[in-house]
Amino acid sequence: MESIAVSRRGLSRARRWVIKIGSALLTNNGRGVNDEAISAWVTQMAGLRKGGVEVVLVSSGAVAAGMDRLGWRRRPESIHQLQAAAAVGQSHLVQVYEQAFGRFDIRSAQILLDHDDLSNRTRYLNARSTLRTLLSLGAVPIVNENDTVVTDEIRFGDNDTLAALVANLVEADALLILTDADGLFTEDPRDNPDAELIGEASALDARLLDMAGGSRSGLGRGGMTTKVRAAQLAARSGASTVIVGGAAEAVIERVCAGHSLGTLLLPEADPLAARKRWLAGQLQVRGSLVVDGGAEVALTEGGGSLLAVGVTAVEGRFRRGDLVSCRNSVGCEIARGLANYDSSDSGRILGQSSERFVDLLGYRDDDELIHRDNLILL
Ligand SMILES: Nc1ncnc2c1ncn2[C@@H]1O[C@H](COP(=O)(O)OP(=O)(O)O)[C@@H](O)[C@H]1O
Ligand SMILES: N[C@@H](CCC(=O)OP(=O)(O)O)C(=O)O
Secondary structure, X not given: OHHHHHHHHHHOOOOEEEEEEOHHHHEOOOOOEOHHHHHHHHHHHHHHHHOOOEEEEEEOOHHHHXXXXXXXXXXXXXXXXXXXXXXXXXXXXXXXXXXXXXXXXXXXXXXXXXXXXHHOHHHHHHHHHXXXXXXXXXXXXXXXXXHHHOOHHHOOOOHHHHHHHHHHHOOOOEEEEEEOOOOOEOOOXXXXXXXXXXXXXXXXXXXHHHHOOOOOOOOOOOHHHHHHXXXXXXXXXXXXXXXXEOOOXXXXXXXXXXXXXXXXXXXXXXXXXXXXXXXXXXXXXXXEEEEOHHHHHHHHOOOOOEOHHHEEEEEEOOOOOOEEEEEOOOOOEEEEEEXXXXXXXXXXXXXXXXXXXXXXXXXXXXXXXXXXXXXXXX
């Protein structure tokens, strides 16, 4: 039991969440989207945002909202009708969120993604930069699949997969999947009312996929199978996943505070190591920082962050958040990491202590040029 408490407590330290709200939950008994429930979730997300926690929302519901507006009772089979319903519904869905976040003076932003956006390197990096910029502006991105331009073969179909890929994209600490079941049960509780809730497991535990079944709601898509797979994908970049019943009182607040609700699916033992491996494999090196002897020791032996004071030269052109290589005075690459300042600002602060950043740049975002959590030693 102790380990549950410890890992749940870890969730209360997560600074960046991806929160996915599924179709089965969002729909008002099949009649459009549930505005009242959306308002309650947004109130909780606004609370997180005000507390300095970054939130990316992945929301389904476009097809359900569109069906309602078009007067359709049953989810259509044809892909073109689904696309039409999604187009009609998406604008309404975003409008409901915009209004709800507006009550808290929080900007929201619509992001529609398809498979190609996340498999094409340039588009992937563009999506990543836009999402990160929105977060740094304090906005809440609202992501959905770009249903208009996708066909059956390349659709995500379910938004669980999309949410996990977004968690990878923004390197979220945790993914919260709100659905109409209380979590992952040993069997679908609709089939067996005696099925038991799994409180916590490793996302990579092969038995989970045997327990997970498909969707029955008529509006939801992937069921628990895609949720377990999403947890496995999210774990690749070190994120934990919680699958939980979204109708529970103050559910987002309680899960994010570390309360034991729903099912927690954990990445491997050291999420930071997973995340660093993910970073190393995903991004292109955009430039280099040459470090002095003191900084080399601090990085390689002390496990420290890279400070501007230990940097002697900046090479290449890179933006904040890009992957850069750290080389020592004889040109050996010793580490790679995500730069907190772009190449031009890095050039202005090199050799300087962070107290001077405001004088030199007119602002100070971070004290470190590369934080140790974003640094991979080679
Ligand atoms: N082992 C399981 N535990 C809980 N729910 C399950 C399980 N297997 C299948 N399900 C089904 O998964 C459904 C949730 O998935 P889905 O309908 O796709 O929702 P969403 O639209 O929120 O993604 C539940 O309503 C439940 O019937
Ligand atoms: N893009 C679709 C979502 C697809 C879907 O229903 O996914 P899910 O919520 O995972 O069951 C929509 O907005 O209706």
